[in-house]
Structures are given as structure tokens and as C-alpha cells.
Amino acid sequence: MKKIILLMLFISIVSCKAQIIPMNNDHVETPDGAHLKDTENFLNKFVGTWKYQNGNEQFIIILKKENDHFYKTYYKDILYGEYKYISSSGNTxxxxxxxxxxAYPSKSYHNISGASLISNNLYVKCNDCNPGEFRVKSFFDDSDRKGLIGTGVIFxxxxxxxxxxxxxxxxxxxLESETDNLPDQLRVPSAEYTMTKQ
Known part of the structure; x- marks a missing residue:
């Protein structure tokens, strides 16, 4: 009986471990119930408060990490966050x-959410990245400008x-008809910002 229990325990441990997939695998298939894990703690490097300043212009981001965020059929470690942008004229x-x-029902409700590790040759290409260097791509939303497509952020x-x-x-x-009166761009200008940790 002890041998059967030990065998069942071993099988369950092996099957659980088989479902953990390191995030730094490009184009990996994600089976149902799998965990895309930040096994190298790469996402931790981005956690914190970050600030860009150029004269009156300011861009501040707060990023946090959630382990095992549930997507429809699998789990994934992600970044989530919020931001503030002040224009060069000093207007917030x-x-x-x-x-x-x-306390949103899901961390994906935040204006910054998600974490896909991308290499230097994936969109948007990084010409000055080192070979094998990964960046993090996330969703980037403007809470008052819903309906925009193609927006994002790369860290x-x-x-x-x-x-x-x-x-x-x-x-x-x-849907153009439902958003005709709304601007078609984010309030944060499309650009690359060098940010320092606060």
C-alpha cells in the first residue's frame, strides 16, 4: 500500500512539473492547465516606480508582478501597473x-497588464539589443479612450x-461608428522613454 501511495505521489509531482514552462521560450505552445513561469525572475527587474522627466514633461509608471495569473486555460506570471503623464506644457x-x-476582478483590468518575453528580432525590432536579450511586451490602455487597437508597451x-x-x-x-467622437491615439505620445527607478 505504501508503494502505491508513493508511486501516485511521484506521478502527480512529475505531471505537475511537466506543466511548468519557462517564459523565455519563444513561440511555445501552451497546453491547458500549464503555468508559464518566470523561472529566472526576469520580471522582478521591472517591479517598482519608474520616472521619465524632460523639463515639465513627466511620465511615471508603477509596475507590480502577479504570479500565476489565470488566462482562460492556463496560468502565466505577468506585470501589471498604472501610469501618469504630464505634457511639456505642464498639463496632466x-x-x-x-x-x-x-481590487479589480482581475489584474488584467489595469491599464498596463501582461508579459510576453520577446527577443530583439520580434516586433518592434531592437537594433541595439544584445544577442539573446529579452524584452517584455504588455498591453497599454488609455482608460478614457477605449476601442483603440494595436496599442502596447515594451519594457x-x-x-x-x-x-x-x-x-x-x-x-x-x-468600431469607428461607436467611437467617432473619441480621439484615435493614446494621451501618452508614442516614443521611447528612458526611465529611472524612484
Missing amino acids: LINTLDKIDF RYINPTTIKVLIIGSKGKV
Whole structure:
């Protein structure tokens, strides 16, 4: 009886371990119930408060990490966050920082969410990245401009106090008729921002 219990325990441990897939595998198939894990703690490098400043222009991002975020059929470690952008004229165009600890039903409701590790030759290409260097691509939303498509953000780790943040602007709106009166671009300009840890 002890041998049967030990065998069942061993099989369950092996099958659980077989479902853990390191995130740094490009184009990996994700079976139902799998866990895409940040096994090298790469995402941890981006956690914190980051700031870009150029004269009056400011861009502040707060990023946190959630382990085992549930997508429809699998789990994945992700980043989530909120941001604030002040234009060069000193006007605050958007500020969602107070929502960072809001109890949404899912972390994917945050204005920044997700984490796909991308290599230097994937969109958007990184010409000055090192061979084998990974960046993190996430969703980037503007809470008052729903319906934009193609928006996103790419985080690149430089060192413990510096990251580069590339904002990808909109390619249009999902349903033109329902969003005719709304602008078709994010309030944060599409650009690369060098940010320092606060």
C-alpha cells in the first residue's frame, strides 16, 4: 500500500512539473492547465516606480508582478501597473496611479497588464539589443479612450536603476461608428522613454 501511495505521489509531482514552462521560450505552445513561469525572475527587474522627466514633461509608471495569473486555460506570471503623464506644457493628461491597488476582478483590468518575453528580432525590432536579450511586451490602455487597437508597451531592462519604455500608438479604433467622437491615439505620445527607478 505504501508503494502505491508513493508511486501516485511521484506521478502527480512529475505531471505537475511537466506543466511548468519557462517564459523565455519563444513561440511555445501552451497546453491547458500549464503555468508559464518566470523561472529566472526576469520580471522582478521591472517591479517598482519608474520616472521619465524632460523639463515639465513627466511620465511615471508603477509596475507590480502577479504570479500565476489565470488566462482562460492556463496560468502565466505577468506585470501589471498604472501610469501618469504630464505634457511639456505642464498639463496632466492622464493619471491612473491611484488605481494600482484597486481590487479589480482581475489584474488584467489595469491599464498596463501582461508579459510576453520577446527577443530583439520580434516586433518592434531592437537594433541595439544584445544577442539573446529579452524584452517584455504588455498591453497599454488609455482608460478614457477605449476601442483603440494595436496599442502596447515594451519594457527593456538596462540596469538596476534604468529601463527603456517604448509606447506603441494606436492603429485605429475597433468600431469607428461607436467611437467617432473619441480621439484615435493614446494621451501618452508614442516614443521611447528612458526611465529611472524612484
